Structure formats: C-alpha cells, structure tokens
Amino acid sequence: MTTTTTRPESDVDLFTDEVLSDPYSTLDRLREQAPAVYLSRLDMWLICRYEPARRVLGDWESFSSAQGVGMTEQFNHAWSAALICQDPPTQTEQRAIFTENLSTRALRPLQATIDVRAEELVDELVSRGRFDAVADLAHDLPINVIMDLIGWPPSRRERLIPMATAWFETIGPDNERNRSSWPVVGELFEYLNQAIDQDDLTPGSFGRHLLDVHRAGHLPREAAVGLLAGYVVAAFDTTINAIASAVWLFAREPEQWDALRAAPSLVASAFNEVIRVESPIQYFTRVATREVDVDGVTIPEGARVLISYGGANRDARHFAEPARFDIARNAVDHLAFSFGNHACAGQNLARLEGHAVLRALIPRVARFEFDGTPERALNNAGRGFAHLPVRVTPA
C-alpha cells in the first residue's frame, strides 16, 4: 500500500441546511476523493467508505470513544460518563446492565403487545385515510409502548421528543443548531436527575432496574444518568426517523410496496434496506489513539475521526447501485446500527418496532401517496422528517 504524501482535504461544510437536506451528492464526492478526507473547517477526518468505516468501528483500541463521540468539547465533556463515551472494560460492564432487558429472548414476550398496538393504530389511521406519518404513526410506539417499558411517568413524556432531537443536534459541530439546542439538553439533564431523585419510575421497568443497580452501589450516578439517557434519547429520533423514512420510501416507490405485500417474509430485509438507504443516525466520532494508515492515508495520533454511517451505507464498493431502494437486497451488514463494541444496544427493540409497524401496514394499506410536501427535520446527526402528510388507499 502506498502512502499518500499530500493530505486529502476539503473545506466543505457538511452541516449547512442545503447539505443536510441532501447529503448524498456531497458524501459521494468526498468518498471518491480518498479513503479518509481531512475536513479543514472541523479539524476532523471524514470516513464514508464502507470497509474503512467498518474497520474503524471494529477497532476501539486504535479509534477510541473515551474522548467522546460528539464533535465539540461541550458535548464530550457533558456526556463523559455515558455508555457511548466509554471504552472497554467500563463500556462492557455498563452495556451489560443496559442490555439485560434487550436481548431477543428478553424482548420476545413484548412482541404481542407491540403488534397489537401497531395494528390498532394502523386500523385507526387507515379509517381516517390521511395522516402525518411522523406525528400520527412514528411517534406512537416510542411514546406509548417504549416509555412504558422504561417506566417513564406519562405526565413527563411530552417534552421527551424535543429533548431527544436537541441531544442529536448537540452531537454536531459548533454551529447555530448545536448552540441553540443546549438549553433543551439542560432540561433533559434535569429530567434524568429528577427521575433518579424522585424514584417515580414504574416498579419492574427497565429504568427502575438501572436505579436499583445504582442504589446497590454498582453504578455511579453520572453513569446511571448516561444509561437512562440511552433509553429516553435513543428510543425517539432513531426509530421515529426509521418509520417515517419507510413510509417516505414506499410512497416514492410503490412497486417496492407491492413487492413487500406480495412477500411479507421480507419485512426484516425491508427494514434493513430502509435504514441502509436513509440511515436515521448519520454521524458519530472517534479519536485515533495512534497514527493509523487507512488504505494509504495517514491519520495522525489524536485526530478526531467522523464516521458517516449514511455515507458508508451508500458505498458502491460494497452495495451494488447503492442509491437504489431494493427491499429484497437483504442488507444485513449495513452500518446504520454501527458496528463493533458500540453497535446499537437497542437494535433488537428498534427492529421489533419497525417490523411491527410494517407488518401492521402490509394487509391494510394498498398504496401510500404524498398528501402535501414532506418536510425534512434537518438535524446535525439525525435524518428524518418533521412532517410527512400521506393519503392511503385501504387494501
């Protein structure tokens, strides 16, 4: 492998409204420029090719999360005790506590509840004929079923969606979206601390389990706040973006909806394809703990590396015709849930929700059509919609 002597560099701003609205042409260009590109505005190295992204995510000793996974000191300092900002062995220990209730086996008894809720909701929406796929469809399971599991009091659920959105904004660089989101993140901190102090999480819930482990002296308070945030933040924009993107893609490509209705066993493959094509979380970062050669480009020790999950998922070196939405592709190795020791700890739950919604829609909806213009929710780290008005033809 020859080492590049001139540093591949770009002064592009990935976080303007224009690029956030349609990031893929910019990411395609940067992906072709080099395996890793130095972004001079951010002082970070972007990786948006599939193989190098997967290698970086799989090598925590060379690419650490312990100096934070956001793009500013403020974020990395604020969440320094959180699971996502740890390396093993601390990360391994905290993650075991978090995922105890999230294995496929532990979640199996929940499937019926989630399925019934999704079916009742879809029945109601189909009888209305037109609805907003974000507020009316995608918000329902996270707010009503997932927060029950976590044990979050219903009276305090209303603010969680804007708080989660703000948290994802603050992963981004020091821009206006990031700065204006900190007051809401401050409210989130208060909320999480109140949950610990007031002890009002439902007995038997995931959240109460965390508090019990904390009270038994096995989890410091800051780590308990971080893990609780892992439930209440990660449970919202992620699955909400995924479900809304599914409806958006199927409204644009009705033949793919026909194909899924003809072969409902492709639900798992279809959900993977939705989050490959429209990755709900677009970026997190790592810090290089040593000088590393990435396919001929030298990343210096101490450099911050920006991983583009969405960019990697659209690398033609790995996925043929990557911009094509093809529910039969079976993209099991996409990076939308990341990879390696930090791979999404809630992915079984996310799949349970996504599959339940698709399974409820398949026998009830023959067609989705846009009922007005979809409005994107621009966010430094998330990709989804603010409003997605649709009309459905009942099956």
Ligand code: HEM
């Ligand atoms: C479609 C839905 C979802 C997507 C696309 C998604 C995506 C991701 C990604 C990309 C990461 C990686 C972070 C990294 O590389 O550093 C991650 C981590 C994580 N996710 Fe998810 N997520 C989803 C749903 C959920 C849900 C429902 C929960 C919780 C109930 C959750 C909890 C977490 C936690 C706690 C981590 C940190 C894991 C660790 O650091 O070990 N996620 N997720």
